[in-house]
Amino acid sequence: MSRSVCVRCGGERERHDQVCPSCGHRPEGDGLLVAWLLSTESLSEAELDAVRDRIRAGEVIRPTERMLARARRALGADFASDAGLDTRQRMLVLATSLLLTPLPGLVVGVWWWNDHPRAARQALALSLPASLGFFVLVLWLRSLE
Ligand SMILES: [Zn+2]
CATH class of the missing domain: 1.20.5 (Single alpha-helices involved in coiled-coils or other helix-helix interfaces)
Known part of the structure; x- marks a missing residue:
């Protein structure tokens, strides 16, 4: 089972694209990339626990451009340079x-x-x-x- 940590409150949910059951935060747009980075699809359980503790301690998580690019690649087409036909x-x-x-x-x-x-x-x-x-x-x- 995968886990994902809410970027806003550190609450836990199963999938990165779900609404946070603790604070109601709904990841959208680039927020989905951040949400994916804060899940077991991107991090190990231990790393995810560490990030969760940092968020709960009030730290603001700002992924680097490189991490965002990795999430974009992993999430594929919806975030790729798929601008449609010109x-x-x-x-x-x-x-x-x-x-x-x-x-x-x-x-x-x-x-x-x-x-x-x-x-x-x-x-x-x-x-x-x-x-x-x-x-x-x-x-x-x-x-x-
Ligand atoms: Zn939350």
């Missing part, structure tokens, strides 16, 4: 979807699914309606024959 990439996906085939958007969507979920969702969101339109177009062209 406008040019969106236009490119949309243009290829409409002009050629929605396949590149679908491939990119599936390919990026693990590493860049946000960009992948955007690529799929752009190409799925396009593929639907593509199908309708094909059906319509066939009906003309």
